[in-house]
Amino acid sequence: MPQKDHFDVIVIGVGSMGSAACAFLAQRGHRVLGLEQFTIPHDQGSHSGQSRIIRKAYFEHPDYVPLLQRAYHNWAQLKQEAGTDIYHRTGIVYFGRPDHDTMKGIKKSSILYNIPVETLPPGESKRRFPLFQIPSDFETLYEPDAGFVTPERAVLLYTELALRNGAVIRTSEKVNTWKQEADQVTVHTDKGVYTAGKLIITAGSWASKVIPTLGTGLKVTRQLLAWVNPEVWDVFSLGNFPCWFIEDPERGMYYGFPLLPAGKFGGPIGLKLAHHKPGETVDPDHVDRSAPRDAEENVRYILSKYLPAANGAVLSIKSCLYTYTSDEHFIIDHLPGSSKRVTIACGFSGHGFKFVSVVGEILTDLAIKGKTDLPVEFLQLNRFH
Ligand SMILES: Cc1cc2nc3c(=O)[nH]c(=O)nc-3n(C[C@H](O)[C@H](O)[C@H](O)COP(=O)(O)OP(=O)(O)OC[C@H]3O[C@@H](n4cnc5c(N)ncnc54)[C@H](O)[C@@H]3O)c2cc1C
Structure with a gap:
């Protein structure tokens, strides 16, 4: 009989990456x-x-593309296993000056990996995306195989998959400390003590607190998301309107989504948009969740400039945390000095969710086999030294 509090693997943090890791591990019988x-x-x-x-x-780096190809495959697999949609293909339209790094990065990755991306001449851009008011010196790119995934539902489904395959998941239980010993790791929580052969740490914005020996700084920022009430709904609804990115020369990158029906997607209600720029630096244990005064001004700025038909009342403003590394690339690695007993994934720098389905697989391979066939060398910790 296996000992009750001893496991093959303990995963600290059952959020985005951790829920997927639990599912892959449990499905493989660990x-x-x-x-x-x-x-x-x-x-x-x-x-x-x-x-x-x-x-x-x-555009962040072409080295991510092979991981994305596997991520798409694994999202499709989750859909089959769970019997419900996670990935929604809406296409993404990108607007920006052609010499901006974002636009150049999209074209570079698309050419290197043969990813369909259309460059739309101004007349064609206006015809296909009439709701956008785009300056004449901007370029329009369109990626048809892009869209969105649903994060809360994905975390739920991976957790359900883990449980169905025998995982033990303990919620409202905070890890206080963990220790590596000669042949196991011991984890102390506010409710108990557990041991395992391997440890995976996917603690998100708390990673620096859970991994004191990380050796590189992580910056946690509070990011705001807004939902607005557009003038008319039909033209912005899912199926009629794409996801979008705009590289504004003054304030940087903004992005948004189609209107999602509340009956299928839950709340908040309205057309969602956000500013992809580091927000205020925060301690994840003490975040002020109230909407700051300038939040609405920022929404008005971008909508009045580029998407006036959406410039209606703000329905909700919510906050969420980014965890930045110094180069804005992820960290996926064994913890140095742990003899591959401890695997970590953190610093997803505001662009990690789309990779959840592949990171779960990679963490499982790194923890169990000590290696992965997927190309993650560029995400190792040694790049900081
Ligand atoms: C506003 C916003 C917009 C974004 N937009 C996109 C996007 O469009 N596309 C995209 O790909 N990515 C996007 N991202 C990024 C993406 O959501 C993140 O990169 C991803 O969710 C990070 O996953 P994680 O597992 O590291 O963190 P989390 O999902 O936060 O998981 C970490 C978990 O660890 C738990 N934990 C921490 N410490 C402990 C402890 N001591 N004991 C027990 N549990 C602990 C936490 O409670 C948490 O549940 C966005 C992020 C934000 C905030």
């Missing part, structure tokens, strides 16, 4: 314990807010 300090899902970390953009022509 005895896994997932420890989550809040409920599953919750709105105190990085996976709240209804929708997350997913795209392949990756």
Whole structure:
């Protein structure tokens, strides 16, 4: 009989990456314990807010594309296993000056990996996307195989999959400390003590607190999401309107989604948009969740300039946390000095959710086999030294 409090793998943090890791581990027959300090899902970390953009022509770096190809495959697999949609293909339209790094990055990844991306001449851009008011010096790119995934639902489905395959998941249980010993790790929570052969740490914005020896700084910022009431609903609804990115020369990148029916997607109600720029630096344990005074001004700025038909009343403003590394690339690695007993994934820098389905697989391979066939060398910790 296996000992009650001993596991093959313990996962600290059952949020985005941790829920997927628990599911992959349990599906492969490993005895896994997932420890989550809040409920599953919750709105105190990085996976709240209804929708997350997913795209392949990756402007952040082309090295992410093979991981994205696998992520798309794994999202489709989850759909089959769970019998419900996670990925919604809406296409993404990108607007910006052609020499901006974002626009150049999209074109570079698309060429290197043969990802369909259309360049639309101004007349064609206006014809296909008449709701946008775009300056004449902007370029329009369109990626048809892009869209959004639903974060809370994905976390729920991966957790359900883990439980169905025998995982033990403990919620409202916070890990206080953990220790590596010669042949196991011991984890102390506010409710108990557990041991395991391997440890995976997916603590999101709390990663620096849970991994004191990380050796590189992580910055946690509070990001705002807004939902507005457009003038007319039909033209902005799912099926009629794409996801979008605008590289504004003054304030940087903004992005948004189609209107999602509340009956299928839950709340908040309205047309969602956000500013992809580091917000105020915060301690994840003490975040002021009230909407700051300038939040509405920022919404008015972008909508009046580029999408006037959407410039209606603000219905909701919510906050969510980004966890930045210094180069804005993820960290996926074994913890140095842990003899591959401890695997970590953190610093997703505001662009990690679309990768959840592949990160769960990678973490499972790194923890169990000590290696992965997927190309993650560029995400290792040694790049900081
Ligand atoms: C506003 C916003 C918009 C975004 N938009 C996009 C997008 O469009 N596309 C995209 O791909 N990505 C996007 N992202 C980024 C993406 O959501 C994150 O990169 C991803 O959710 C990070 O996952 P995580 O597992 O690291 O963190 P989380 O999902 O927060 O999970 C970490 C978990 O660890 C738990 N935990 C921490 N410490 C402990 C402890 N001591 N004991 C027990 N449990 C603990 C936490 O409670 C939490 O549940 C966005 C993020 C935000 C905030």
